[in-house]
Amino acid sequence: MNVYELNSTEKYHKETFSLEAMVTMATSIDSVINLNDGTAMPMFGLGTAWTDECSQAVSYAIEQGYRMIDTAQRYGNEEDVGKGIAMSGIDRKNLFIVTKQWQNGHDACIQGLQRSLVRLDMDYIDLFLIHGPREGRNVATYKAMFELKKQGLVRSVGVSNFNIHHLEGLRNAGLPTPSVNQIELHPWLQPREIIDYCKKHNITVMGYSPLVKSKMLKNQQICDLAKTYNKTTAQILIRWSVQHGYITIPKSSKPNRIKENMQVFDWTLTEDDMDFLVRII
Numbered sequence: 644m645n646v647y648e649l650n651s652t653e654k655y656h657k658e659t660f661s662l663e664a665m666v667t668m669a670t671s672i673d674s675v676i677n678l679n680d681g682t683a684m685p686m687f688g689l690g691t692a693w694t695d696e697c698s699q700a701v702s703y704a705i706e707q708g709y710r711m712i713d714t715a716q717r718y719g720n721e722e723d724v725g726k727g728i729a730m731s732g733i734d735r736k737n738l739f740i741v742t743k744q745w746q747n748g749h750d751a752c753i754q755g756l757q758r759s760l761v762r763l764d765m766d767y768i769d770l771f772l773i774h775g776p777r778e779g780r781n782v783a784t785y786k787a788m789f790e791l792k793k794q795g796l797v798r799s800v801g802v803s804n805f806n807i808h809h810l811e812g813l814r815n816a817g818l819p820t821p822s823v824n825q826i827e828l829h830p831w832l833q834p835r836e837i838i839d840y841c842k843k844h845n846i847t848v849m850g851y852s853p854l855v856k857s858k859m860l861k862n863q864q865i866c867d868l869a870k871t872y873n874k875t876t877a878q879i880l881i882r883w884s885v886q887h888g889y890i891t892i893p894k895s896s897k898p899n900r901i902k903e904n905m906q907v908f909d910w911t912l913t914e915d916d917m918d919f920l921v922r923i924i
């Protein structure tokens with residue numbers, strides 16, 4: 644199946660959203676969402692922060708069907724991610740690679756992307772994110788990202804860890820709307836205001852740390868749910884993200900977990916259990 648086909652999504656009704664009742668939800672690992680610049684982006688991928696044996700993990704994930712890989716200059720693993728992709732033997736154009744600019748500022752961003760491309764051994768990045776806001780420097784960094792997009796070195800431009808006032812700063816500067824805002828997102832961190840803002844402005848929400856960095860996998864309430872569904876606690880948390888329509892990128896270094904984490908598309912949490920997880924805090 645072509646990962647860039649747009650027909651592999653369906654509408655999911657979730658009343659808890661204040662702005663839109665209908666959201667697009669991934670129905671398979673191949674599901675994509677259409678970003679506001681027309682680029683199709685896979686809705687499920689592999690996180691790679693602080694991954695041991697990163698090349699092997701990336702290569703294995705691709706063999707299993709993962710098509711989006713999330714890395715960052717800050718993780719110091721772009722070279723290993725690139726090696727893992729090469730090891731997998733997949734055609735690069737069938738992947739969606741996300742990396743993040745760590746140092747803010749115009750020139751730092753231009754140079755940063757060039758270094759990322761060398762480390763990843765690639766000609767272009769699919770989605771380039773500002774890793775985090777820095778007061779007074781966001782506009783310059785963001786402008787540089789669009790220069791890189793114009794040159795064809797980046798397909799889509801986005802941000803990470805941006806709050807409303809950071810996004811408003813870009814808007815007030817008359818700059819294009821970011822395609823994606825990558826934020827921490829799981830049942831214990833559901834920043835409604837920023838999610839609603841992103842929906843209103845057609846910015847796709849990409850959630851990170853869906854497994855709460857493994858800190859809540861032994862939570863009794865999640866364990867009870869996992870037992871009911873005959874799933875693992877990791878799968879319950881990932882399914883929660885998927886069912887909300889969030890792009891999600893669980894990280895694991897371990898083959899059995901990489902496989903386990905993608906097995907979240909052929910079953911459903913009930914509306915009652917989704918509501919329970921919305922209120923779990």
Ligand SMILES: NC(=O)c1ccc[n+]([C@@H]2O[C@H](COP(=O)([O-])OP(=O)(O)OC[C@H]3O[C@@H](n4cnc5c(N)ncnc54)[C@H](OP(=O)(O)O)[C@@H]3O)[C@@H](O)[C@H]2O)c1
Nearest residue numbers: 690691692851852853854855856857877893894895896900
């Ligand atoms: N933009 C940002 O500022 C930002 C910040 C944080 C993260 N991120 C991105 O989001 C990705 C995911 O977030 P994260 O790495 O913070 O945390 P996470 O995905 O919530 O959790 C990863 C942890 O869960 C463990 N784990 C994974 N699958 C498991 C399973 N099935 N059963 C039990 N344990 C499991 C992993 O250990 P093993 O590896 O040993 O399996 C690891 O310790 C990152 O890797 C990164 O790409 C972005």
